[in-house]
Amino acid sequence: MRVYTCTNCSNTLYFENSKCLHCDHPVGFDPATLTMITLKPQAADPALFTHSSDDSKIYKYCSNAEHGVCNWLLPAEDTSGFCVACAMNRVIPDLDNGINLLRWKNIEVAKHRLIYSLLRLKLPFEIVAEEKTESLLFQFMADTPSGEKVMTGHDNGIITINVAEADEAERAKNKYDLGERYRTLLGHFRHESGHFYWDMLIRDKPALKKYRQLFGDERQDYSAALTTYYENGAPADWNQRFISPYATAHPWEDWAETWAHYLHMMDTLETAWSFGIRIDPVELDKTSGIRASILKEPYGITDFNKLVNRWLPLCFAVNSLNRSMGHPDFYPFVISPPAIEKLQFIHKLCQPGLRA
Numbered sequence: 264m265r266v267y268t269c270t271n272c273s274n275t276l277y278f279e280n281s282k283c284l285h286c287d288h289p290v291g292f293d294p295a296t297l298t299m300i301t302l303k304p305q306a307a308d309p310a311l312f313t314h315s316s317d318d319s320k321i322y323k324y325c326s327n328a329e330h331g332v333c334n335w336l337l338p339a340e341d342t343s344g345f346c347v348a349c350a351m352n353r354v355i356p357d358l359d360n361g362i363n364l365l366r367w368k369n370i371e372v373a374k375h376r377l378i379y380s381l382l383r384l385k386l387p388f389e390i391v392a393e394e395k396t397e398s399l400l401f402q403f404m405a406d407t408p409s410g411e412k413v414m415t416g417h418d419n420g421i422i423t424i425n426v427a428e429a430d431e432a433e434r435a436k437n438k439y440d441l442g443e444r445y446r447t448l449l450g451h452f453r454h455e456s457g458h459f460y461w462d463m464l465i466r467d468k469p470a471l472k473k474y475r476q477l478f479g480d481e482r483q484d485y486s487a488a489l490t491t492y493y494e495n496g497a498p499a500d501w502n503q504r505f506i507s508p509y510a511t512a513h514p515w516e517d518w519a520e521t522w523a524h525y526l527h528m529m530d531t532l533e534t535a536w537s538f539g540i541r542i543d544p545v546e547l548d549k550t551s552g553i554r555a556s557i558l559k560e561p562y563g564i565t566d567f568n569k570l571v572n573r574w575l576p577l578c579f580a581v582n583s584l585n586r587s588m589g590h591p592d593f594y595p596f597v598i599s600p601p602a603i604e605k606l607q608f609i610h611k612l613c614q615p616g617l618r619a
């Protein structure tokens with residue numbers, strides 16, 4: 264994610280801001296140009312805005328702005344009412360239950376960041392096959408009072424998130440119960456989107472052969488594999504071949520976990536690049552392996568090794584900063600050479616020119 268500034272007063276803005284806290288102008292994110300825009304309200308219609316420095320473009324906010332869960336913009340003439348990210352919602356939480364608005368807000372923050380990454384990678388949101396179209400859609404649902412459980416997961420393009428995962432305490436409990444070192448809403452979105460993009464980039468595609476060499480044969484019984492995983496856990500040597508323990512459950516989960524890490528890596532490297540971050544430890548020899556200058560925009564780098572050579576020092580530095588504050592590690596993983604090979608395969612598939 265880039266660092267954005269207000270075009271009216273140059274104050275820095277977060278991606279989620281809908282107002283500049285310095286000059287008070289409304290701001291919003293334009294998904295067409297992937298930029299934050301400072302807005303000027305139109306005198307004739309308070310729902311319409313112009314770009315603060317270009318009167319020719321007229322915008323309105325996504326309809327979900329009225330709930331405070333979206334700051335994305337649409338051209339004034341758009342009739343759908345929802346931005347590209349919110350148009351993918353099929354089910355939203357029941358807002359009659361007061362706590363659900365906060366949960367939904369947390370969910371939308373994570374979802375919008377996922378959609379930003381997918382737009383950044385120029386990945387389509389639809390798989391058009393001969394007879395049907397599979398679209399990326401979302402449903403945010405709660406367990407029913409009668410005890411019917413909602414499973415977070417992916418099915419034919421539809422990503423379901425159990426809204427309870429938007430509660431910090433509930434998510435922390437699941438994290439410890441499942442022995443996970445990293446569990447976030449953004450991580451859920453990135454992981455589940457991986458299943459959709461497996462359907463798009465691998466299923467029935469030439470890449471399937473190489474996928475099976477790297478990740479294994481996905482035709483093995485999925486539910487039996489998951490049952491075995493939840494009974495026995497990951498093999499002791501999982502970190503020599505996999506990016507996370509859960510990746511050992513089945514080749515589809517290995518792909519989705521690795522996909523999530525690929526998105527973690529690209530987005531965080533873009534943030535580091537946007538801030539001009541250099542890792543240059545003052546007291547270490549010039550040949551030490553933890554130097555990196557993140558001076559090139561990562562989405563423009565085709566050589567995956569160059570990304571890894573920036574990512575590893577960055578993780579070591581930010582993990583150290585977190586430890587200085589008593590926080591857990593920012594990236595609590597060690598990436599083995601086979602996991603790097605899997606990430607590299609995904610990077611290649613995400614290069615628009617190389618997509619099969």
Ligand SMILES: [Zn+2]
Binds near residue numbers: 271274284286287
């Ligand atoms: Zn401002």
Ligand SMILES: [Zn+2]
Binds near residue numbers: 346348
């Ligand atoms: Zn929206």
Ligand SMILES: [Zn+2]
Binds near residue numbers: 455458515516519
């Ligand atoms: Zn999965």
